[in-house]
Amino acid sequence: MPHEIPRIGLIEDDPIMGESLQERLSLEGFDVTWWKAGEAALSDRRVKLAELGLMICDIRLPDIGGEEVFRRAAESPGAPPFLFVTAHADIDQAVRLMRAGAGDFVTKPFAMDEFLSRIASAMRPATGTSEAPHLGVSPQMRRIEETLRRLADQRLAVLLSGETGVGKEVAARFLHAVSSRAAHPFVAVNCAAIPADLLESEIFGHERGAFTGAASRHLGYAERAKDGTLFLDEIGELPLALQAKLLRLLEEGIFTRVGGETSLPLKARIVAASNADLASAVERGAFREDLFFRLNALWVELPPxxxxxxxxxxxxxxxxxxxxxxxxxxxxxxxxxxxxxxxxxxxxxxxxxxxxxxxxxxxxxxxxxxxxxxxxxxGMPAPEDMFPTLAEVRDAAERRQIERALEVTEGQISETSRILGISRTTLWEKMRRLGIPGRD
The missing domain is CATH 1.10.8.60 (Helicase, Ruva Protein; domain 3)
Incomplete structure (x- = not known):
């Protein structure tokens, strides 16, 4: 698969500078989207901030300032780094923005070579789309795959959420495989499949004589995972008492075998998964709020x-x-x-x-x-139903593609026709013939 063209957002109200930068960056191989105001960039449904490798933004804009654009964009998941363009009088503000997490700033006037060098330094790393997909080929799963790569060597726990069957364990195994822990064990525990009275012993282990039938020391999953990954599936099914011990495990990195007195270090990284709405479970009192917030620090949701x-x-x-x-x-x-x-x-x-x-x-x-x-x-279809005409197959494919494009553009006919490579008139005619309602 070819490399994806790096995407850059440009917010510049000066029409001459904006057009000049857009043309030059396009010649350099970037896909540039240009807005002349901050609100226009933040409200443009056609471009997702997470898809941009960099946002180039003037600090002084006609509607809202570049600082406000940055702070509002930072609230979105996957917000890109910012490269601010500023006059000398605004350098203090630019420095403050750097401390707040922006990427870099350049002062006017600037040499183009220097500007291109700053772009290269501030640009978010490439998503690696030239690699074979592991989780899916859709834009959503490509972004999730890249997110998991960025989280791979973090120490914090990761929470994977999504409906039953979306592939949460597959995502957890991918996260493990691309991390520095790949050579160590991946231990999966289905918290819903183990009886509640045995779950603590299975996760943390137990000492000999800890309870009736404990004839010898038993190493739990937390120990058996060693320096690898401990995957806790259906974590919403954990009993409240065990949730408290898991919270201690996450916060202090230590645990004790059932019936034991010695604290043992957790060497593995914890990845949890749930198909339940944990926020609702917190409201019902079925899940600890402090544990939810602890897990929610690195949260990845897999779409159905x-x-x-x-x-x-x-x-x-x-x-x-x-x-x-x-x-x-x-x-x-x-x-x-x-x-x-x-x-x-x-x-x-x-x-x-x-x-x-x-x-x-x-x-x-x-x-x-x-x-x-x-x-x-x-049921068994009639022979004529098994073989629709070519016209029916073509119409079904066109209807599906048009509806997808309309969903992406939120019903904007002009943008939909551009994506599909046809004129507005042709698009309207196809929508009328296929019975697709207009949303423009």
Missing amino acids: LRERIEDIPWLMETLFPADQAMSRGIRGIGSLAEEAALAHPWPGNVRELRNRLQRAAALADGEWIMPRDLFPEL
């Missing part, structure tokens, strides 16, 4: 599969049990099955997709996986 349908074809190819299928004479997944998968809401997310593919590979009776193999609950 229905919100990233670009991943479906990639996942079907990745998860398809090819060896099993080949042994039965199955050549692969048919295009009609892929179309059916793209239209399915996937309430069970990636886990449901994997299970359906495995069942289809085991039971399909043709050379290609068909919709009925993936979705047998829909």
Whole structure:
């Protein structure tokens, strides 16, 4: 996959300087979006701040100052570093912004070579899109993959949230694999699958004679993880008493085996996951607020599969049990099955997709996986329904692509037509013919 073009945001109210900088940076290979006011940049739904490698911002703007732009942008997840352009009179303000976390500043007038050097230094590191995807090909999963790479060697615990089946353990294993702990154990614990009265002993271990049946010392998961990663899945199922001990483990980095007196150091890094809304659990008194805030410091939410349908074809190819299928004479997944998968809401997310593919590979009776193999609950379609006309297939694909683009642009017809590479008139005609309501 080719390298992604670095994206830069430019906020400059001077039309001559703004146009000059946009043209020069474009020639340097950057994808530049230019705004003439701060509010316009902050409210532009077409550009997500997390997708920018750098924001170049004049400190003095006609509506709100560059400092206000920076402080409001910093509230957004994944906000880019800022390179401020300022006059000599504003240097004190620029220095204050550097202390607040901005990237750099340059004073007017400046030499272009120096300016380009400052951009290179302040630019957020490349996302590594030239690498093969591990979690998905959609923009959402690419950003999550990059976020996990940045968090890989942090000491703090990470909280992964998302619906059942979205791939939280897969994300946790990826986080472990790209960290310096990769050569050490990855120990996964499903907190919902272990009886509550055994959970403490399983996580922290126990000494001989700690309770009836404890015939010997038992090392818990926290010890067995050594210098690796301890993954606590479904952490919302932990009993309140055990939550208190986990909080101590996170804050002090020590624990004690059940029945023991010696404090032991935690060497592993903790990654937790939950499909429950922990904030609501805190309000109900089912989850400790202090533990929630401790875990919430590094929080990554994985979106459901229905919100990233670009991943479906990639996942079907990745998860398809090819060896099993080949042994039965199955050549692969048919295009009609892929179309059916793209239209399915996937309430069970990636886990449901994997299970359906495995069942289809085991039971399909043709050379290609068909919709009925993936979705047998829909019944056997009539022969004419199994083979829609090419016009119907084309219309379904166009409708899906137009609806995706409209969602990205929030219904802006001009921007949607630009993304799709067609005129506004053609887009309106296709929307009318396909029954897609206009939102402009």
